[in-house]
Amino acid sequence: MTAQGLRLEKISKTFGDFKALDGVDMTVPRGTVHAILGENGAGKTTLMNILYGLYQPDGGRILIDGAPQRITSPRRAMELGIGMIHQHLMLVETLTVVENVVLGLPGQGMRLSLADHARKLETLAKSFGFDIDPHQEVWKLPMGMRQRVEILKVLYRDANLIILDEPTSVLAPSEVEGFLEGLRRLRAAGKTIIFISHKLDEVAAVADRVTVLRRGAVSADLGVAGTPPSEMARMMVGRDVVLTTLEKTSPVSDEVLVRIRDLKARDYRGNQALKGVSFDIRAGEILGVAGVDGNGQAELAEALTGLRQAEGGTVELSGEDVSAAGVYERRHRLGISFVPEDRHGTGLVLDLPVYQNAMIRDFRESPFSSGPMLRAASARKVAEDWVKRYDVRLQSVDQAIRFLSGGNQQKLIFAREVECRPRLLVVMQPCKGLDVGAIEAVHRTVLAERERGTAILYISTELEHILSVCDRVAVMCAGRITGIISPEEATPERIGALIGGLEEEKVA
Secondary structure (H helix, E strand, C coil): CCCCCEEEEEEEEEECCEEEEEEEEEEECCCCEEEEEECCCCCHHHHHHHHCCCCCCCEEEEEECCEEECCCCHHHHHHCCEEEECCCCCCCCCCEHHHHHHCCCCCCHHHCCHHHHHHHHHHHHHHCCCCCCCCCEHHHCCHHHHHHHHHHHHHHCCCCEEEEECCCCCCCHHHHHHHHHHHHHHHHCCCEEEEECCCHHHHHHHCCEEEEEECCEEEEEEECCCCCHHHHHHHHHCCCCCCCCCCCCCCCCCCEEEEEEEEEEECCCCCEEEEEEEEEEECCCEEEEECCCCCCHHHHHHHHHCCCCCCEEEEEECCEECCCCCHHHHHHCCCEEEECCCHHHHHCCCCCEHHHHHHCCCCCCCCCEECCEECHHHHHHHHHHHHHHCCCCCCCCCCEHHHCCHHHHHHHHHHHHHCCCCCEEEEECCCCCCCHHHHHHHHHHHHHHHHHCCEEEEECCCHHHHHHHCCEEEEEECCEEEEEECHHHCCHHHHHHHHCCCCHHHHC
């Protein structure tokens, strides 16, 4: 591309009766970082899917370096030097890292040498601070590492215009600055970056200009310099948004509701993922779990909810040893609820309607069933009540849930998991990929459960979210808890040392 860069003119797109994009105009000069902000469902990803050839616009045109282009497929986009890193990963899990990177790479034929590509890929990865084994199978990698593979796929093809859809959503805080510095290096090399993010501090740190979408239309287009994050948030949602710590009272009681002792478990590869984890959670307390993705957090959540068999240690709830309880007993008799990290793969059935997703957890119970018969009318009524009270924005509870934005999907999952009045609520990466308005809604729901006396385990790699809502912070490294501290003690240096494996007594 020349200095003219990218120009989108009057881009429109409709899905059925829903107008996703309504005459969007946007200009992105070459060699700049351009941020796109907006609520979940504002049309950000739809617009980028059109630019990448996954969707065709109903109207408008795309100009690259002043020349109109019809981008009919991702292959055509790549021919034009456009690469896209999707929010939901697009990897073949049974293949290795290098196999995923070269998959679809043109010009290979019978001369494909994975060894040569692996060496080149390793050099590229190191230049961006990514420590990745090119020969590792993707299914064995944690989510953060898989995201880096997606980034390397685009960089390996030497794309000139790179679209990043929430690229830091699974990166640890310590990794984000290195990634942003990588974007600055790409910009210095003449690359053009379109950066979709809900993290306003990242936008302020790296973007030159920002376009704000609201309900499929451009509501603002302005330079980032001199625009405070609070103003960006207001332009996104049309009201003031709480970006800092929400107010909370003292924990409801001193009663220890959850007691975990010496918990051990293995991951899917057979490696020791939990190496003797111990902690307590009081009634009406939020215990945050921080750390780099892949250090045992997923196995901890699954061991507590019964989705993974622990091989040692105990789990007590209100003094009862529930270590041997299965998933159904934990959910229904013991009152353990779970908001999983992967809302698409684990939390929802995307092709089912909203009201059926609402009843998945308790479909055997009243009012969703009567004896062996499901009660669809009752389920619709419950779902409509939840939609109203949790501000889930949709057309109908009969529409497939895949057509809701990520934030609205997450609101429904929270409604389903807290309306059963749990004693223990386990949430994992609850704000991943959400806009500031949806994050605020999620955190208010979590705090409401805290006020009700629920014990809450809040697992996240986003430290700012943990510090804003949690009463104490446990840090995990290599399957162990290296320290449990208060948010007031959680200085960057202290947290960094704990994340790095330095145990609490050595930090103090």
